[in-house]
Amino acid sequence: MHLEFPIFMALRSIGQKILLVVGLAASVGMTVSLWAYSLAQEKGMREQNERSMTQTVESVIKGLQSVMLAGDADIAQAFSDRLKTVEGAQDFRILRVDGTEAFRDNQTIRAVNQYKGEEAFPERDEEQIVPVLPKDSPDLLRAGTSEKPVPLYTAAGPDGKPSMTMLAPIMTTRGCKKCHGDETRLLGFIKFSVTLAALEHDIAEANQRAVALIVASLLLTLIFTAAILRRSVSQPIARVTEAMRRAAGGDLNSRAVAGGSDEVAQMASSFNTMTASLKHAYDGMQREQDKLTTIIRSAKEAIIVADATDRVTLVNPSAETLLGKSIQQIKHGSFIDILDDTDLMTRLLDDPDGSPEIIRRGELILSAQASRINADDGHLAGSAALIRDITIEKNLEEELRKLSTTDALTSLFNRRFLDDTLTKELARAQRYGHPLSILMLDVDHFKKFNDRHGHEMGDRVLKAVAGAMRETLRQQDFPCRYGGEEFLAILPETSGPGAFNAAERLRQAIAALNVEGLSVTTSIGCASFPDIMADSADNLIECADGALYTAKERGRNRCAVAAAAILDKSEVGA
Structure with a gap:
């Protein structure tokens, strides 16, 4: 059957006929392509928007987990507050599983502290319960059940324009179980809402550009059919291939240039969409990495991270200061050797609770923690160590301890320390049958001396006697x-004769003092266990006090012992 069309038959030139056929075919094909391209572009842009939002909330979840695993709950609240200032976001919040906003009250802090059995995190001074979604919201149930981000589209958002919300569950990781337990599967949600006005505008512009491109391509096809046939295949393919090569080399800004709407042009467009998506994702990851890098590099704590082979991959500047090593030295060594103590690191890594240990490096006192990090599938992903400088804290503790046990005037141990120590030493002597002695001494005529020369001179005399005690008595x-x-001296592992000899040496040392031209003498009473079977520290002190008064009654500046066995020897004076 032979079909003849008047307009076709009116054309005499085969070129014109080919051009007409090509034009008709191109018109039909380009119209269909425009429709398909618009749908694909719209779908692709929406899917890309979902992927971008998914990547954003996943980055936020990872950042939040990093902060919480480091024990910085106060930073987590600031992190949550900062999410609300993210440009382009209608709503960006961290929710609990019941739909209320997290980090606003003490509910979770109390639960964690109760689970850990200690005040691991201080409670906030101000609390506020901020409901965001109903507890029985189907969206929360769907997101929690699926365990992955769920996109929610709204025809009219808060501003009356279409919006999209990404509701992402925050699942429990291995590190989270230290604070939330093994039974907790879901910790909360990230709610990230954006307006779709910009996306709809971009889709409309893309459609307009596509229409303009189709019209221009059709005109060019009708006018330059031969040239287009020659250049629409080989040259575009070459350009796309070159763009792919540059992208494979790391240049994600590379774009494939190809006009028209044929297969090659579609391939170029898809390639450009793909590289744009990768570039957007990479930029987002880079921004998150920059944030994390800023936190790590500015931290006063030493942070060291290693891969699964214990090769050190991250070291912050504080590690140089605290460990006394350069970053190069730390990275060139194994993670297990960063503290120069393999046994210590092994013990820290094997501790399931991640408890810190106190170590000394030179003049620094450090608190070191280390733990293995496992991926979601359970395989070892790497290791991390956190080292804090607690020198000031420990020095302050030591200073406070000294203040609580030291007499302010003489710098000798105070009465509180005396009572505790004598009780412990007497109990030890009774348990093991070891000797224990005490010397009780009193400055002779101190009241008259104090009244005559003044309290300041009296204080100097007491300091001088204290100095003689420190120099004469043993270190133990x-x-x-x-x-x-x-004054009273506790002499562990000292029998009666030894105590008397020590008392006599002390008495002579004090008698030899010259305090601004004044002489000082003391009377000393000795009491020893088991010569005296004292059943308490007070009993032993009473015996020494009785011997002291015996020495005073016998003329002062002498020693006396409470034990009858050496009573004659005790009557020695200077």
Whole structure:
């Protein structure tokens, strides 16, 4: 059957006929392509928007987990507040599983502290319960059940324009179980809402550009059919291939240039869409990495991260200061050797609770923690160590300890320390049958001396007596101020004769003092266990006090012992 069309038959030139056929075919094909391209472009842009939002909330979840695993709950609240200032976001919040906003009250802090059995995190001074979604919201149930981000589209958002919300569940990781337990599967949600006005505008512009491109391509096809046939295949393919090569080399800004709407042009367009998506995702990841890098590099704590082979991959500047090593030295060594103590690192890594240990490096006192990090599928992903400088804290603790046990005037141990130590030493002597002695001494005529020369001179005399006690007694002895002008020395592992000899040396040392031209003498009473079977520290002190008064009654500046066995020897004076 032979079909003849008047307009076709009117054309005499085969070129014109080909051009007409090509034009008709191109018109039909380009119209269909425009429709398909518009749909694909719209779908692709919406899917890209969902992927971008998914990547954003996943980055936020990872950042939040990093902050919480480091124990910085106060930073987590600031992190949550900052999400609300993200440009382009209608709503960006961290929710609990019941739909209320997280980090606004003390509900989770109390639950964690109760689970851990200690005040691991201080409670906030101000609390506020901010409901965002109903507890029984189907969206929360769907997101929690699916365990992956769920996109929600709204025809009219808060501003009356279409919007999209990405509701992403925050699932429990291995590190989270230290605070939330093994039974907790879902910790909360990230709610990220954006307006779709910009996306709809972009889709409309893309459609307009596509229409303009189709019309221009059709005109060019009708006028330059031969040229287009020659250049529409080989040259575009070459350009796309070159763009792919540059992208493979890391240049994500590379774009494939190809006009028209044929297969090659579609391939170029798809390639450009793909590279644009990758570039957007990469930029987002880079921004998150920059944030994390800023936090790590500015941290005063040393942070060291290694891969699964214990090769150190990240070291912040504080590690150089605290460990006394350069970053190059730390990276060139193994993670297990960063503290120069393999056994210590092994113990830290094997501790399931991640408890810190106190170590000394030179003049620094450090708190070191280390743990293995497992991926979601359970395989070892790497290791991390956190090292804090607690020198000031420990020095302050030591200073406070000294202040609580030291007499302010003489710098000897105070009465509180005396009572505790003598009780412990007597109990130890009774348990093991070891000897224990005490010396109780009093400055002779101190009241008259104090009244005549003044309290300041009296204080200097007491300091001089204290100095003589420190210089004369052994290092393992405990020189204490009993009260006023009375002193008491605890002599562990010392029998009666040894205590008397120590008392006599002390008495002579004090008698040899010259305090601004004044002489000082003391009377000393000795009491020893088991010569005296004292059943308490007070009993032993009473015996030494009785011997002291015996020495005073016998003329002062002498030693006396409470034990009858050496009573004659005790009557020695200078």
